[in-house]
Amino acid sequence: MTRNTTQLEAVxxxxxxxxxxxxLNAVDAGRLPWKSPVDAGSVDVVIxxxxxxxxxxxxxxxxxxxxxxxxxxxxxxxxxxxxPVTNENTNALVLxxxxxxAVNDMPVDVALVLEDFNQDGRIDGEDIQPYLDxxxxxxxxxxxxxxxxxxxxxGS
Amino acid sequence: xxxxxEEALLRRVPTGDDAAFESLYALYAxxxxxAAWRFCRRGDQIDDLTNETWxxxxxxxxDYDPTRPFxxxxxxxxxxxxxxxxxxxxxxxSDTAADDMPADDLSPDDVAAEAEMLAGLNDCVSRxxxxxxxxxxxxxxxxxxxxxxxxxxxxxxxxxxxxxxxAVMVKLQRCLSKKGxxxxxxxxxxxxxxxxxxxxxxxxx
Numbered sequence: 557m558t559r560n561t562t563q564l565e566a567v568x569x570x571x572x573x574x575x576x577x578x579x580l581n582a583v584d585a586g587r588l589p590w591k592s593p594v595d596a597g598s599v600d601v602v603i604x605x606x607x608x609x610x611x612x613x614x615x616x617x618x619x620x621x622x623x624x625x626x627x628x629x630x631x632x633x634x635x636x637x638x639x640p641v642t643n644e645n646t647n648a649l650v651l652x653x654x655x656x657x658a659v660n661d662m663p664v665d666v667a668l669v670l671e672d673f674n675q676d677g678r679i680d681g682e683d684i685q686p687y688l689d690x691x692x693x694x695x696x697x698x699x700x701x702x703x704x705x706x707x708x709x710x711g712s
Numbered sequence: 713x714x715x716x717x718e719e720a721l722l723r724r725v726p727t728g729d730d731a732a733f734e735s736l737y738a739l740y741a742x743x744x745x746x747a748a749w750r751f752c753r754r755g756d757q758i759d760d761l762t763n764e765t766w767x768x769x770x771x772x773x774x775d776y777d778p779t780r781p782f783x784x785x786x787x788x789x790x791x792x793x794x795x796x797x798x799x800x801x802x803x804x805x806s807d808t809a810a811d812d813m814p815a816d817d818l819s820p821d822d823v824a825a826e827a828e829m830l831a832g833l834n835d836c837v838s839r840x841x842x843x844x845x846x847x848x849x850x851x852x853x854x855x856x857x858x859x860x861x862x863x864x865x866x867x868x869x870x871x872x873x874x875x876x877x878x879a880v881m882v883k884l885q886r887c888l889s890k891k892g893x894x895x896x897x898x899x900x901x902x903x904x905x906x907x908x909x910x911x912x913x914x915x916x917x
Contacts, residue, residue, distance in 0.1 A: 561881045565852065568884075571830050571837070572853030577755035579745045580834060585738035589763040590770035 713739060722778045733773060737766060740783060747787050747827035751794040751818065761797065765790040783828065787820035829888075836887035844880050847872070 574580055672679050673686035718739070724732035741762070748761040768789050769776075776785055837848055843865065850861045858877075862869040867876070 560885065561878075564881055564884060567829065567833055568837075568848060568852035569855070571833055572849075572855070574746055574749050574830055575834075575853060577749050577753075577758065579749035579755070579758055580742070581745070583738075583741040583745065585734075585741065588734060588737060589766040 719778075722776075722782055725773050725776045725782075726778065728774060733770060736782060740786060741766075743783060743827050743831045744786055744790065746830050747783075747790055747823050748794070750823045750826055750830075751790065752797075757797070761790060761793055764793045764797075768793065781824070784821055784824045787824040787827070791818075791820040791823070832888055832891045833884065836884050836891075839887060840880065840883060844876075844883070847876060847880060851877070 571580075671683070671687075673683040673690065676682060718736075721732045721735050725736065744762050744765060745758055748758045748765070749755070752758070752761060765786060769786055772789065776782070837845060840848065847861060847865065850856045850864060851858065858872055859869050862872045865872065865876075
């Protein structure tokens with residue numbers, strides 16, 4: 557066997573290694589790296605490239621954030637009788653989306669003007685359209701009654 | 713694409729011609745992947761290295777000298793990207809520093825030549841008959857012994873060793889010669905202390 561043949565065999569073996577590593581995978585000529593430098597695939601590579609210590613730090617930060625969010629949600633949900641309307645210094649009212657039962661426990665003047673119009677057990681923005689439909693069916697004067705509803709919703 | 717058309721594209725690169733650069737990307741993307749693999753020897757880093765190389769090449773295209781080989785220019789950028797990434801990896805973990813750092817003698821021009829060679833050889837293999845392609849795949853890509861290859865082909869081992877395999881080698885050498893890459897590669901190999909690639913061991917005749 558000649559030297560050239562032996563070398564060619566060696567290069568063929570190297571070509572096999574390159575193929576196994578994915579170096580000869582088909583290239584999508586339509587996906588231009590300089591136009592979309594970050595995609596799902598490269599994000600994976602970037603994550604894989606981050607060293608173990610940085611990965612650990614990022615993991616701890618993400619875990620801490622997730623834990624804080626869970627605790628906050630748990631505390632919020634564990635206080636169903638808390639009045640979901642807060643009166644800030646600006647007198648602006650913020651209405652949280654709550655169960656209808658919880659709204660029934662609100663101060664009377666607020667609970668009376670709000671209704672679960674779509675009967676989904678919650679009083680929230682989803683109730684606006686059913687309310688408008690009801691007004692349209694009864695009087696047809698949506699504009700006036702809508703502003704009235706908003707006024708009621710804001711408690712002013 | 714013929715040489716004149718490619719030269720015309722290369723002349724348009726420094727002018728910021730996006731269409732020309734995109735055409736060259738389609739032409740060289742595969743070779744850049746091969747070169748990236750020759751640097752890092754890791755399949756999971758190829759995409760990252762090549763994407764960054766093309767992004768930088770796009771930004772640096774006004775500096776490209778059309779009289780210089782485009783692929784060597786790309787490999788120079790790739791070499792820098794690879795060294796920077798190796799340093800980052802080394803900073804993240806001292807354990808992998810030795811493995812990630814490229815060998816000192818791995819110059820961009822050498823890698824460009826090897827990548828050209830591998831791309832040309834891959835093209836030549838794809839032009840073989842289906843049975844010959846299977847022979848190459850089983851014997852060299854999968855590293856199977858001649859006895860198994862002969863069994864799969866349903867012929868005698870001696871026939872594979874004495875007739876089929878030499879015939880395939882001759883075909884490949886002729887194909888590479890037509891591409892003008894055989895002489896370049898073999899002269900390159902001779903200039904090294906030894907063959908650049910490891911020869912598979914086993915049941916060599």
